[in-house]
Amino acid sequence: MKLPEYASPLERIWHYTYLFICFCIFLFLIAPILIIVPLSFNAEPYFTFTDGMLSFDPDAFSGRWYADIVRNGMAAPDAQMDGSWWADMWNNAQWIRAMRNSFFVAICATIIATALGTLAALGLSRPEMPFRSAITSLLISPMIVPLVITATGMFFFYSDIGLAKTYLGIILAHATLGIPFVIITVTATLVGFDRSLIRAAQSLGADGWTTFRQIIMPLILPGMISGALFAFVTSLDEIVTVLFLADVEQRTIPRQMWSGIREQISPTILAVATILVAISIALLTTVELLRRRSERIRGMAPR
Numbered sequence: 001m002k003l004p005e006y007a008s009p010l011e012r013i014w015h016y017t018y019l020f021i022c023f024c025i026f027l028f029l030i031a032p033i034l035i036i037v038p039l040s041f042n043a044e045p046y047f048t049f050t051d052g053m054l055s056f057d058p059d060a061f062s063g064r065w066y067a068d069i070v071r072n073g074m075a076a077p078d079a080q081m082d083g084s085w086w087a088d089m090w091n092n093a094q095w096i097r098a099m100r101n102s103f104f105v106a107i108c109a110t111i112i113a114t115a116l117g118t119l120a121a122l123g124l125s126r127p128e129m130p131f132r133s134a135i136t137s138l139l140i141s142p143m144i145v146p147l148v149i150t151a152t153g154m155f156f157f158y159s160d161i162g163l164a165k166t167y168l169g170i171i172l173a174h175a176t177l178g179i180p181f182v183i184i185t186v187t188a189t190l191v192g193f194d195r196s197l198i199r200a201a202q203s204l205g206a207d208g209w210t211t212f213r214q215i216i217m218p219l220i221l222p223g224m225i226s227g228a229l230f231a232f233v234t235s236l237d238e239i240v241t242v243l244f245l246a247d248v249e250q251r252t253i254p255r256q257m258w259s260g261i262r263e264q265i266s267p268t269i270l271a272v273a274t275i276l277v278a279i280s281i282a283l284l285t286t287v288e289l290l291r292r293r294s295e296r297i298r299g300m301a302p303r
Contacts (some may be wrong), residue, residue, distance in 0.1 A: 136183070165293050174235040182231055222290040
């Protein structure tokens with residue numbers, strides 16, 4: 001925010017001091033993430049900056065760890081890159097298999113979480129809904145309860161019904177963790193929703209599905225997409241429930257990174273982390289653009 005011309009010297013000092021403090025806090029939070037980016041291009045198998053990197057020696061930088069993402073675990077990584085090489089990479093590369101599992105679980109969990117979370121938010125937003133506060137607290141409890149407790153309960157429950165060590169169990173567990181984010185974002189969108197639009201649609205003969213599809217959904221869509229993105233990131237980053245529920249063949253990216261740190265320390269982990277950071281930045285940028293679009297639609301920001 002720009003200072004007005006009539007600001008006093010003391011106000012100007014406080015303004016620039018405030019900006020400096022905010023910059024320091026931002027740097028403190030973002031520095032650990034930024035450090036892994038140059039480290040992922042280290043030519044040596046170390047997790048530290050080498051003398052060559054500090055002196056900006058070109059030979060000290062390499063993309064070998066990004067290549068290792070697709071080559072690690074292959075039966076014939078040095079073979080000719082034909083159809084059999086790509087099939088070998090898709091079926092045997094450890095990191096590719098982990099990414100495949102992660103995105104499959106995250107996409108399925110996001111779809112379930114978005115559908116159920118949106119329905120819950122629509123129900124909780126109705127003024128005649130009884131015990132709204134208690135039900136809302138119950139539905140967002142996965143965000144509050146420690147993940148170890150939640151994962152332990154899911155493990156015993158899913159083991160009894162035969163869902164442990166299955167993709168369906170992991171998807172449902174991740175959907176459970178993503179639903180609170182959808183509820184919160186959609187509920188925030190519904191705060192400024194004009195319910196007279198629903199009554200107007202019903203008076204014109206529209207049924208419930210038509211009213212939702214043509215009136216409600218276009219207005220709450222930014223909140224739904226924002227909640228879906230948060231649910232997707234939550235699933236993509238989740239490791240505790242995977243440690244409890246996943247089998248060997250169901251390793252996700254966080255599980256593979258955890259195993260890599262414990263069993264075989266390799267800068268490939270830093271390369272994967274850099275890719276995940278880039279994906280997270282892209283998703284958060286999308287959320288911010290959707291938030292601004294929602295404010296413009298609701299008349300809370302200039303067009």
